[in-house]
Amino acid sequence: MPRGDGTGPIGGGGRGRGMGRGGPQAAGPGGFCVCPACGERVPHQRGVPCTGVRCPKCGQAMARQ
Numbered sequence: 001m002p003r004g005d006g007t008g009p010i011g012g013g014g015r016g017r018g019m020g021r022g023g024p025q026a027a028g029p030g031g032f033c034v035c036p037a038c039g040e041r042v043p044h045q046r047g048v049p050c051t052g053v054r055c056p057k058c059g060q061a062m063a064r065q
Contacts, residue, residue: 033062
């Protein structure tokens, strides 16, 4: 029996369980990877996280823009 707190059969366990639309997953396949140290930008490659790409100038891990 639902108690009004979202835990009943209709509530399904509450709110906030979705993935949402923020963060790198929402950025899509395009865009750039940017070096936080020197500002170098390289095109983002689909399926390759920017944190796994090293900056060609200084060797730091890149971040998604």
